[in-house]
Amino acid sequence: MSIAELSRKFGIYTRTAAAHMVRRSVPLRQRGLAVEDTAEAVRLYESGMTLMEVGLRFGVSQGAARRAVAAAGATIRPRGRQLAPTA
Numbered sequence: 001m002s003i004a005e006l007s008r009k010f011g012i013y014t015r016t017a018a019a020h021m022v023r024r025s026v027p028l029r030q031r032g033l034a035v036e037d038t039a040e041a042v043r044l045y046e047s048g049m050t051l052m053e054v055g056l057r058f059g060v061s062q063g064a065a066r067r068a069v070a071a072a073g074a075t076i077r078p079r080g081r082q083l084a085p086t087a
Helices: 003-010 014-023 035-046 051-058 062-071
Strands: none
Touching: 003 014, 035 051, 035 062, 051 062
16 A cells, blocks of 8 residues: 555544554665666657656556656657657
């Protein structure tokens, strides 16, 4: 479960839920795309996947996928433009 889901379930603030997790040494998920996945995300995006598809593949938002792909130096296509699949 995410911190937000836990906070809703137990009726506490998200910061309180996060603090409980940290106090109990529970590893928290990183926000955004993991560094080790960036090269693969760029490859998938440049091969024609949309940022939404890349995000879904790695369990992150479209925005997180976009930030990671752009930070890696890839050119972001205009919104709504998808490459034709390569054979």
